[in-house]
Amino acid sequence: MSIEVVGMVSAIDVAVGLIAWAFAVHLPLVYTVLGLGWLLPTLEYIGYKRNRQVYVDLAHNMASYLITVYAIGGLFGTIITVFLAGLLPIFTNIAGALLWPVWGVAIVFGVAIALPFIGFYYRGFGRLSPMRHVLVGYGMAIALTVIPAMFRLVFAFINYPAGVEVFKSSTSIVDFTLGINWGEVFDNPTYAPLFLATLFGAIAMTGILISSIFGWRYSVDRSDYRLTGYRVGNMVGLVFGALYAIFAGLYVYEVYNYSPTVAWSILGKPPAYLPSALYSVYEPTINLSGIFYADVALGLILLVLILASFKYVNRAVSALKLILVLALMDSAEVMNGLAHLPYAIVPPLNAVPVLVKAYGLQFTLQVADTLKVSTLLTPQLNALLQLVEVQPGLLYGSLVVFAFFNALLLYVIYAALSWKWSPLKS
Numbered sequence: 001m002s003i004e005v006v007g008m009v010s011a012i013d014v015a016v017g018l019i020a021w022a023f024a025v026h027l028p029l030v031y032t033v034l035g036l037g038w039l040l041p042t043l044e045y046i047g048y049k050r051n052r053q054v055y056v057d058l059a060h061n062m063a064s065y066l067i068t069v070y071a072i073g074g075l076f077g078t079i080i081t082v083f084l085a086g087l088l089p090i091f092t093n094i095a096g097a098l099l100w101p102v103w104g105v106a107i108v109f110g111v112a113i114a115l116p117f118i119g120f121y122y123r124g125f126g127r128l129s130p131m132r133h134v135l136v137g138y139g140m141a142i143a144l145t146v147i148p149a150m151f152r153l154v155f156a157f158i159n160y161p162a163g164v165e166v167f168k169s170s171t172s173i174v175d176f177t178l179g180i181n182w183g184e185v186f187d188n189p190t191y192a193p194l195f196l197a198t199l200f201g202a203i204a205m206t207g208i209l210i211s212s213i214f215g216w217r218y219s220v221d222r223s224d225y226r227l228t229g230y231r232v233g234n235m236v237g238l239v240f241g242a243l244y245a246i247f248a249g250l251y252v253y254e255v256y257n258y259s260p261t262v263a264w265s266i267l268g269k270p271p272a273y274l275p276s277a278l279y280s281v282y283e284p285t286i287n288l289s290g291i292f293y294a295d296v297a298l299g300l301i302l303l304v305l306i307l308a309s310f311k312y313v314n315r316a317v318s319a320l321k322l323i324l325v326l327a328l329m330d331s332a333e334v335m336n337g338l339a340h341l342p343y344a345i346v347p348p349l350n351a352v353p354v355l356v357k358a359y360g361l362q363f364t365l366q367v368a369d370t371l372k373v374s375t376l377l378t379p380q381l382n383a384l385l386q387l388v389e390v391q392p393g394l395l396y397g398s399l400v401v402f403a404f405f406n407a408l409l410l411y412v413i414y415a416a417l418s419w420k421w422s423p424l425k426s
Helices: 011-050 053-087 089-123 130-159 191-218 224-258 260-267 276-282 289-309 315-338 351-359 361-370 379-390 393-417
Strands: 164-168 176-180
Touching (some): 011 053, 011 130, 011 191, 011 315, 053 089, 191 315, 260 276, 260 289, 260 315, 289 315
16 A cells, blocks of 8 residues: 655654554553552551541542543543544454454443442442442452453554464455464463553552642642652552563563564664564564663653652652653653554564465565555545645644644643542541
């Protein structure tokens, strides 16, 4: 498929840029939801056990943030689905046909289970007995965790399609069909470290956000409520940040061993085991090693700032932590999402000799080429770019609306996080 170019922007750039933007907004929000899901019932439990009402107040008031952030995060999840269906329909069809139970479980938990749990938990304060309400909170946390557990399996599948079988087919428009062995799907070596890094990273990021916001507000509201939230956030950020670093490192190690394109993109050079004859097949579109090492540096700077926060409350340090943790999370996620290019699904190296032996080299290369993003793009996107080339005002007008939407989004999030708190009535 030919890709029309408008100036220096190709259809691939537009598709990837839109999806990357949606992910860059969606992921920090759902990370916060996941982190709050586990932190709130834990804070509440500590409050009851230590007879410290301030912990219960923290859980109660931050539950209102959870509702707002979940709603906005869910909106952007829908936007991503629309982008994938509209810009990469063939990929969506392949991923849906192979992994529809995974998508289905995530959607059911996101809409039919986790959402009612959040409402029940928030409305249950003061209405349910303390321990029963804590159990509802942990039920909410488990339901929220199932959603990324499923979607991270899709990400792992993109890195290394474990369990996928290729069959030559004369009736298929691409000359082959794909099958899936469910016994091997969850055995994907990149899955467990990716999921655990996501879970611990979400809790760590949420802790740092809490400490940053409460540290900033402490300068004008020197209450026990603000100081307790600040200290709890620091401790959570430190402990779970360390766990995130361990499993993120393990994820990079597994990606290095099983996904040559992703490893090459992130580390800046091909894996040592990759034969030079296959360099042209697995060479990534983008060298993201600069972002990878910048993220390592950001993590170390955050560690220093968190350690400094244990000694004193400083508004500038709090603001810097807030900016850096969001920058780290977003850049790490976008890096992981773009590292597989030019492929929508990276062909596994161990499948090459099997396919060559069964069907020949030409067929093997055809399978790899079919899995490229450029092959899976919708023709309508190219037609849209041709229209923009004739009517560039459409692009400029869209950019104005785009900027307004992002400004509105930031205001809504700020308003949600700035709601006045009040102690929970006994």
